[in-house]
Amino acid sequence: MTENLIGEAHRPGRIEVVCGSMFSGKTEELIRRMKRAKFAKQKVEIFKPALDTRYSEEDVVSHDQNSIRSTPIESSGSILLLASDIDVVGIDEAQFLDNGLVEVCNELANRGVRVIVAGLDMDYKGVPFGPIPALCAIADEVTKVHAICVKCGSVAYVSHRLVNNDKRVLLGEKDEYEPLCRECYQKAILNEKS
Ligand SMILES: [Zn+2]
Numbered sequence: 344m345t346e347n348l349i350g351e352a353h354r355p356g357r358i359e360v361v362c363g364s365m366f367s368g369k370t371e372e373l374i375r376r377m378k379r380a381k382f383a384k385q386k387v388e389i390f391k392p393a394l395d396t397r398y399s400e401e402d403v404v405s406h407d408q409n410s411i412r413s414t415p416i417e418s419s420g421s422i423l424l425l426a427s428d429i430d431v432v433g434i435d436e437a438q439f440l441d442n443g444l445v446e447v448c449n450e451l452a453n454r455g456v457r458v459i460v461a462g463l464d465m466d467y468k469g470v471p472f473g474p475i476p477a478l479c480a481i482a483d484e485v486t487k488v489h490a491i492c493v494k495c496g497s498v499a500y501v502s503h504r505l506v507n508n509d510k511r512v513l514l515g516e517k518d519e520y521e522p523l524c525r526e527c528y529q530k531a532i533l534n535e536k537s
Pocket of ligand 1: 493494495496524525526528
């Protein structure tokens with residue numbers, strides 16, 4: 344099937360992953376793609392883990408207030424039940440979902456659904472996060488987005504945690520994390536140890 348000029352015509356099922364550190368614009372990119380699909384009269388819906396309650400329960404909020412409905416879910420299995428008549432399924436903050444998400448995305452894509460997954464590729468220690476690495480492996484297309492290092496202005500690589508807390512899941516905003524490049528991250532870690 345050929346694409347139309349804006350590239351949003353119905354296409355066979357596929358998996359797209361948008362990953363990167365915090366403040367890299369993952370959610371913005373997810374919403375951008377979802378909006379284009381919506382303009383093309385596709386049925387779209389975003390799912391996100393129920394634990395991410397930083398924004399409104401019902402909507403993924405974007406900066407221009409033009410939000411797309413989102414549904415909080417407890418586990419990846421819920422997506423299969425809730426997305427039965429959806430053309431384009433978006434999944435935000437996917438790093439917090441269980442590893443079953445990999446099979447769920449495959450199943451949806453096999454059914455002809457376009458799946459767009461956004462999530463953190465690494466946790467605050469630089470360790471691959473949840474189902475994202477496996478999703479990158481099976482995806483048709485992976486987009487890695489980058490924040491800017493707050494220390495030196497080069498491309499950031501990790502979301503360095505500023506508060507002293509070893510929990511892997513710590514929902515944060517600008518006070519708790521800073522994007523750092525590899526070099527500045529190494530320096531920061533050394534300083535914390537000394
Ligand atoms: Zn730097």
